[in-house]
Amino acid sequence: KQEVTQIPAALSVPEGENLVLNCSFTDSAIYNLQWFRQDPGKGLTSLLLIQSSQREQTSGRLNASLDKSSGRSTLYIAASQPGDSATYLCAVMANDYKLSFGAGTTVTVRA
């Protein structure tokens, strides 16, 4: 059974600092990996999707890397802003297209 772990569970930084969020998974036989953002009491917003054959994806201030062989992904958020405060979830898709989620990293960016 796929297990997804996210470290740290919570992170608080001053505005402008770069954020580094880590995700690890136990089974490297994945189809893809997605990073989501979840605001309190809300649904999920997809941030980045990395196919299993890719090493990284970038969108604006966000960059996600994937090392499938070691079972790791990292989400980088450059020059953080208070609006980046949210919970970030990592999810891996298996070859049966089911997603396994980590518990998330709750980020607070202080103005």
Next chain:
Amino acid sequence: GAVVSQHPSWVICKSGTSVKIECRSLDFQATTMFWYRQFPKQSLMLMATSNEGSKATYEQGVEKDKFLINHASLTLSTLTVTSAHPEDSSFYICSASKTATEAFFGQGTRLTVV
């Protein structure tokens, strides 16, 4: 494109009653939809996979008679929590796949059973 709408966004019901939650893909057809449950400060747990025109596939430990799933069309799946009890209070989220590889999520439904 790829918008998934979930309704209602929150609901309060009395213990013993049933509640229906709808999940619609607004601008694409989804042959597969997924239902998740999320407890406070915990991750999303997959409850079941809903396939259009066939019976849902439930994950281990999920009571199929308690969580009825119907996927009657390519744009609509419903989750009915039957005979709800306070322990069923949770955040329920659906997702729909436009292709097999990327999932789009609804905004979630906060269920409170009193």
